[in-house]
Amino acid sequence: MTASEDDTPERRKDYVLEEQAGHLLRRAYQRHVAIFQGMIGESQLTPLQFAALVRLRDLSGISQNQLGRLTAMDAATMQGVIKRLVDRGLIERQADPEDRRRLILSLSKAGRALVENVIGNAHRITAETLKPLSSAERRTFLKLLARIAE
Amino acid sequence: MTASEDDTPERRKDYVLEEQAGHLLRRAYQRHVAIFQGMIGESQLTPLQFAALVRLRDLSGISQNQLGRLTAMDAATMQGVIKRLVDRGLIERQADPEDRRRLILSLSKAGRALVENVIGNAHRITAETLKPLSSAERRTFLKLLARIAE
DNA sequence: TTCCGATTATTCGTGTACAAACAATCGGCA
DNA sequence: TGCCGATTGTTTGTACACGAATAATCGGAA
Numbered sequence: 398m399t400a401s402e403d404d405t406p407e408r409r410k411d412y413v414l415e416e417q418a419g420h421l422l423r424r425a426y427q428r429h430v431a432i433f434q435g436m437i438g439e440s441q442l443t444p445l446q447f448a449a450l451v452r453l454r455d456l457s458g459i460s461q462n463q464l465g466r467l468t469a470m471d472a473a474t475m476q477g478v479i480k481r482l483v484d485r486g487l488i489e490r491q492a493d494p495e496d497r498r499r500l501i502l503s504l505s506k507a508g509r510a511l512v513e514n515v516i517g518n519a520h521r522i523t524a525e526t527l528k529p530l531s532s533a534e535r536r537t538f539l540k541l542l543a544r545i546a547e
Numbered sequence: 548m549t550a551s552e553d554d555t556p557e558r559r560k561d562y563v564l565e566e567q568a569g570h571l572l573r574r575a576y577q578r579h580v581a582i583f584q585g586m587i588g589e590s591q592l593t594p595l596q597f598a599a600l601v602r603l604r605d606l607s608g609i610s611q612n613q614l615g616r617l618t619a620m621d622a623a624t625m626q627g628v629i630k631r632l633v634d635r636g637l638i639e640r641q642a643d644p645e646d647r648r649r650l651i652l653s654l655s656k657a658g659r660a661l662v663e664n665v666i667g668n669a670h671r672i673t674a675e676t677l678k679p680l681s682s683a684e685r686r687t688f689l690k691l692l693a694r695i696a697e
Numbered sequence: 698t699t700c701c702g703a704t705t706a707t708t709c710g711t712g713t714a715c716a717a718a719c720a721a722t723c724g725g726c727a
Numbered sequence: 728t729g730c731c732g733a734t735t736g737t738t739t740g741t742a743c744a745c746g747a748a749t750a751a752t753c754g755g756a757a
Contacts (some may be wrong), residue, residue, distance in 0.1 A: 444714095470713090473716085474713060478712085481711095
């Protein structure tokens with residue numbers, strides 16, 4: 398792909414961790430999470446919890462699995478995230494009379510208020526995450542990243 | 548930062564999860580891990596386990612905490628990763644006579660052989676992760692990503 | 698030398714992540 | 728109508744991820 402041919406056993410020596418996409422993605426996300434936790438405020442929401450709340454603000458009344466798909470969370474993971482938010486009284490869960498398998502989720506009053514309060518921080522968190530880049534670089538980066546994310 | 552001023556309460560409505568750097572980073576890494584697990588082979592190494600092994604191949608005889616810093620892993624996380632690799636006989640751990648707090652790590656014969664065997668897959672995993680981008684885009688992306696990762 | 702701050706490894710608690718297996722339910726086809 | 732494959736939510740098991748606390752040790756300043 399780059400300059401040198403890459404299919405012989407000789408390329409073993411040139412695997413530099415710092416240049417691998419996966420390692421860089423992991424470290425970048427790591428840094429973002431640290432920024433998030435430092436700036437999200439006293440609500441102490443995690444990135445996933447906040448993502449779930451924001452989605453529910455825009456799309457109330459969807460089921461747990463649907464919300465999971467919309468936030469790229471596994472059903473088992475979603476279960477835990479929702480459980481903690483319900484325990485904190487930010488989300489309400491009720492059975493769907495149409496389909497007894499489903500649990501319909503919606504923001505509680507406190508949950509809605511919380512989202513509105515912290516969404517300003519969320520914008521600042523994104524800005525801080527992208528701070529090392531210029532304005533033009535940010536646009537380029539986000540466009541390429543979106544394609545990598547699929 | 549961009550066109551519109553961003554400090555009034557009115558910007559609450561325009562928080563689109565899909566455009567946030569953190570969400571995209573998380574999904575991109577998610578996709579990478581899936582690729583990694585599908586292509587790493589029967590060794591069944593995880594990304595972190597592989598990173599630790601590669602580092603030890605290049606820098607034998609370092610301590611657990613040092614290795615953690617070199618692979619961006621928390622000391623507590625490192626502890627678990629190393630433990631599993633020791634259990635599998637891929638890493639050897641011995642006390643440092645110079646400093647009795649430290650555990651000196653090195654690859655076992657099996658560990659070294661395994662790294663050499665799977666490092667080719669690792670190159671293909673990186674290529675697959677970056678597949679959505681052209682060659683020029685990959686270089687741009689990695690350069691920007693490295694800066695975001697700090 | 699003694700004492701104190703820093704370092705090393707470990708453990709605990711909480712929170713993702715996801716594969717796999719499960720029971721309950723749904724929907725549609727024979 | 729009865730049956731079967733798909734969907735929903737849950738649980739279990741393994742593996743990160745990291746803050747916080749701890750015990751052992753080190754190194755240098757008083």
